[in-house]
Amino acid sequence: MxxxxxxxxxxxxxxxxxxxxxxxxxxxxxxxxxxxxxxxxxxxxxxxxxxxxxxxxxxxxxxxxxxxxxxxxxxxxxxxxxxxxxxxxxxxxxxxxxxxxxxxxxxxxxxxxxxxxxxxxxxxxxxxxxxxxxxxxxxxxxxxxxxxxxxxxxxxxxxxxxxxxxxxxxxxxKREELSDTLWKLPIEKMFGVGSRMKRHFHRMGIYRIGQLADLRPAVLIRHWGVNGEVLWRTAHGLDDSPVSLNVYDTQKGIGHHMTLPRDYHTAAEIKVVLLELCEEVCRRARSKERMGSVLSVGCRGADLAAGTGFGRQMKLAEQTNDVMTLYEAACRLFDRHWQETPVRSIGVSLEQLVPDNVVQLNLFTDNHKSRLLAHAMDDIRARYGPDAILRAASLLSAGQAKERARKIGGHYK
CATH class of the missing domain: 3.30.70.270 (Reverse transcriptase/Diguanylate cyclase domain)
Incomplete structure (x- = not known):
């Protein structure tokens, strides 16, 4: 017992x-x-x-x-x-x-x-x-x-x-039996250790979980900071986190990533997808009554072996869940870092989320009107489907919104 x-x-x-x-x-x-x-x-x-x-x-x-x-x-x-x-x-x-x-x-x-x-x-x-x-x-x-x-x-x-x-x-x-069970396993069998971390441990002469457990926490902290202590605690079976019913209620970011059906070669066709990604990210942010102040854009190149692509982020002038505000910033990031190589996949995320019920007023733009329009479009899509109303760019050959509307999580329903 x-x-x-x-x-x-x-x-x-x-x-x-x-x-x-x-x-x-x-x-x-x-x-x-x-x-x-x-x-x-x-x-x-x-x-x-x-x-x-x-x-x-x-x-x-x-x-x-x-x-x-x-x-x-x-x-x-x-x-x-x-x-x-x-x-x-x-x-x-x-x-x-x-x-x-x-x-x-x-x-x-x-x-x-x-x-x-x-x-x-x-x-x-x-x-x-x-x-x-x-x-x-x-x-x-x-x-x-x-x-x-x-x-x-x-x-x-x-x-x-x-x-x-x-x-x-x-x-x-059982924790008291780890030396006869978990500690005998290869280091890659430990939760939190992927292929890259495995190579790091092998270079340190650590091949089994038990060898990691024998190290002093300070050694791991010197290599990986706070994550080093997490690795040591995992090896010793220490974890105080509760089983939580609302674990996903406090999201730190909202993102959307898409693998393209073919390699995209021009900025024009890539920016069509970039707009669709911003549209989806902002729609999800509004549904959660959130807006964010940090934008991340990531591209993966078609040549996986060469490792082409980039991942960059920027601080926005103000918190937002407005599509065009996010899209214009995403285009600036893309133009600055894209090396004009073919793109295989692309993603956008909005981070540092805050409630959207407090908004900074702007003397030069009518944010209230654009928010009403965005919520009206959200209502139409919620009632009639995600492709019930689309931007004209999505009807171009590069657009993926109509195809994605037939899917859940990137896969057919």
Whole structure:
């Protein structure tokens, strides 16, 4: 039984979520290797999810579709249906809420649960995890895995490194047993360590999580500042963050990024997309009653190997959620830093958000009229769809607004 003074946190992950949903919806696919992938003709042919059968051929998430098809010739490719995935994810959240009122979505297929106050109603943590897995399977047909620990970071590592590799799909990672479990794993298995950080650690002679845990915090702080202490705490399984129901209520920034269907070569066609991105960012800012004072623009070049592109930000003269104000500033950033190389993707974000109910008056421009017009356009789009009213530039061949209106999160509904 758990220590009465410790929290009991679950991280529950849906196995191959998109692919699993598709197999439930199409039983004839149950025994076939399937992947959910974007449209290769629009350069979004990337594997979003691969079922366990496809993974036995070496197919992995995030690789190019053509690479996966070379590994498995009989691969079945299914285009994503995001509305259905969101609906099933919401259904799963409601199942979790029958076990605890503290549920925090981490992604569309992962959620944290704090079951400290309710675990006694279902036996011990292992028995509770079994009941949750059973109910999710019976109601959705999806297999889930459960990492159990005393905090969120340990629960995440319990799920990723242990529960996913066990037939029962459950693992309880205890801090007092880290030397026999987590510390034996390669350093890249630790939460927060990506490929670049892995290379840094290897240059320092650190190959296992246990070696990192043996270091003094000061050594890591000297290399990475505050993040060095975070890495040390993660290695020791220390995390005080709560499972929060309103974790996304206080956004620090609002951004939108787009991978283009082809390489864009001219400033004119790139600025069409730049305007559409500013439109979407400002619409979302207004919907949250926020405006921002820092603009970021990022471009990635078509030549990934050469690493062309840029990412820059600027402080605006005043807080805004006005499209043309943001667009004019974005064009200045773009003109200043673009090296006239082909562009593969582009993004815009608005940061340092504040409530939009207090506005600096301007003697020379009628901001009130432009705000009324923007909200009127928002109302039309909310009622009749995102492409019900468009700027004329979006009707040009470079425009992507009409195509994006058919999608959720960059994928078809």
């Amino acid at each position: 758990p220590n009465a003074n410790k929290r009991i946190i679950f991280l529950i992950d849906m196995q191959s979520f998109y692919a699993s949903v598709e197999k439930v919806a199409n039983p004839e696919l149950r025994n076939q290797p399937i992947v959910v992938a974007g449209d290769p003709e629009r350069r979004s042919g990337v594997i979003l999810a691969a079922c366990p059968i496809a993974k036995t051929y070496g197919v992995v998430t995030a690789e190019a579709l053509w690479q996966a098809q070379q590994k498995c010739r009989q691969l079945v490719v299914v285009r994503p249906r995001m509305e259905m995935y969101i609906r099933i994810s919401t259904q799963i959240t409601q199942i979790f809420e029958a076990f605890t009122d503290k549920v925090e979505p981490y992604s569309i297929d992962e959620q944290f649960l704090d079951v400290t106050g309710s675990v006694h109603l279902f036996g011990d943590p292992i028995q509770m995890a079994k009941q949750i897995r059973c109910r999710v399977w019976l109601e959705t047909g999806i297999n889930c895995r459960v990492g159990i620990a005393e905090n969120k970071v340990l629960a995440k590592m319990a799920c990723d490194n242990f529960a996913k590799k066990r037939e029962e799909g459950i693992f309880w990672l």
